[in-house]
Amino acid sequence: MEMAQYGWLIPALPFAAFIMIAFLFRRNRMLSALTALASIAASFLVSQGILVEKIKDPAVFELAVDWLKLSPAGGFRGLDIQMGILIDPLSSVMLFVVTFVAVLVALFSIGYMKGDEGFSRYFAYLSLFAFSMLGLVVSNNFFQMFVFWELVGLSSYLLIGFWFHKPSAADAALKAFVTNRWADFAFMIGIILLFVKFGTFHFGELARMIPLSGEIGLITLIGLLIFVGPVGKSAQFPLHVWLPDAMEGPTPVSAFIHAATMVAAGVYLIARSFILFETSETVMTVIAYVGGFTSIFAASIAIVQRDVKRILAYSTLSQLGYMVMAMGIGSLTAGMFHLTTHAFFKALLFLGAGSVIIAMHHEQDIFRMGGLSKKMPVTTWTFVIGALALAGIFPLAGFWSKDEILLAALHHESYGLFVIGLIVAFMTAFYMFRLIFVAFFGEKRSDHHAHETGWLMTLPLVLLAVFSIFSGLVNSPVFYNMFHRSFSTFVFFETPEHPEFSFAVAGISTAAALGGIWFAWRIYAKRDIPAESIANKYPRTYQLLWNKYYIDKIYNWIFNNIMILIGDLFDWIDHKLIDGFFDGMARLLGFTGRGLRLTTSGALQNYALAMFGAVVVIVILASTPVLGGVLK
């Protein structure tokens, strides 16, 4: 109970750093960077203390203050919204991952952003981003989660559009924000409905009340609405369009978004909402198939992309699909485990890509790189480790987590999803090694003078490489036999699982991954199967993939035609109907006023005439029998 009490410090420190940088140190570049780094590092220390403590004793720790409390009155049921921290195994693992990646990203950024005009601003935003994400992770209720969820959206907007003077970056930021707003809107309706039904936002209370309610239809509706939130934030089909464009931000930000913050928030929300989703079979099925579809959909696009960051972006999409799919088939453990290992190797890959981009003076096309392995050995070999981990080669991190998911699919008897998982494993290995063979090996493809980057940038790579190799072991049978506990006995929903190992599954998935690597090697390294011939053989498919299934074009068309039309309609309603009505009211009053003004001329004699007229009328009324007068 010692460490968890200081859990509130974890989000508070980066927030303090944000305030300090924004208002005090803005002029001093190094001081800003150090403030951000120090605050995040301090958060990391607290997080790892909490993680160690939770591993010893996984009891749930909760601390909350009333934020808004209205007592019931009449028909009003009362409102009790808290802000608090909830430290359980799930959040402690997440805190560790987020802060760990954040520290390394901050360190890397000092090297990457060197000489940028907005250096201090960058670190202010980065602290804000870390604050939002950590606040979201420690939330103990849906309301607080939603608040930080929106903050994550805001800070990602700021960072994606960091180079706002570039129109493409400004557009990408806007796209990310708008796409997320769509999803957040559904999410918000979901939690409002949840509150209307159960009268609380609190996770613990909801977990008790939901299984007893029995209104499966309403729960399904709420579940689907809440799931739309992660579909936006974790970039699942069909709201995935913002993530590849988000590559316009600085590369360490991409690493941060892809590994630890933004997209992880969505998966984390699914894990938190398990109390709700688990009740409804429909919701779980939808989650599983959306995830599965996204994973294969994005992997196929990644195969043909040329921009190093875009390849990684589509890879993230595909891996997120994997996680969501794992959650959908009921294995919270497998999903969270993949999220954890993925955070390490995807951060590694993005930071590696950042290192390459800096070395290449902001060239991102892999077909203009080549031969980097001799010039940048540290970057190259850490990148290869990351790629192997992503491809799921034994015994690296990705192997264990990917197998966990495939095994879960098999146990759930979702053979379709199992096959999708295998195909994705093959594709993943293929596009990653296509990237590696083209960019790092072979001859130079353009006249470039790449050189290894400084220790500030290589140190995070090495640390992440170490984690990419070993972090998977925490859920391996070997680890379980040695310590009698593992990831799956720590983070789980309802019943702990023992790590299992199936040689059949491991064999098939490794074969798929190796097949992908071999294929990539044949095409891009040995080149006995020329890439152009495949592209020429299936021009339609190639065009389809190259244009990302035309999804962006379809959305563009929808926005340019239907949305603008609807917008015009609303504009017309607003300007013509509503404004017209109120303008009409005002004009009517003005007109009446002008008419009435004639009566108050200020000429006494007019008044006298009016009074006399009134007296005459009264006398006539009072004296005429038919009108109730006195005369008979």
Next chain:
Amino acid sequence: MIGLPHFLILAAALFCIGFYCAVVKKNAIAVFMGIELMLNSANINLVAFNRFIAPDKLDGHVFAIFVMVVAAAEVAVGLALIVSIYRHRKSATVDDLNLMKW
């Protein structure tokens, strides 16, 4: 034989003349005179009703005398005001008395 209707018609005619004068005239003194005419037409009515309906009582006469007293007081105050305004503003036209108008 002159009866009650004759008096009432005379009073009504007088009242209408007075009212017309009070409403139409621009000069404050003329307006004043119109008001006096209306008051006096009312007096005629009071006296006539007294005479023809209850001759043994004096209520109508008393009323008429009261009205005259009040009218005299009013004339004294009113004329004083009009003279004073005339001295200040060199005009006794009611349309010019717009000092208090917003």
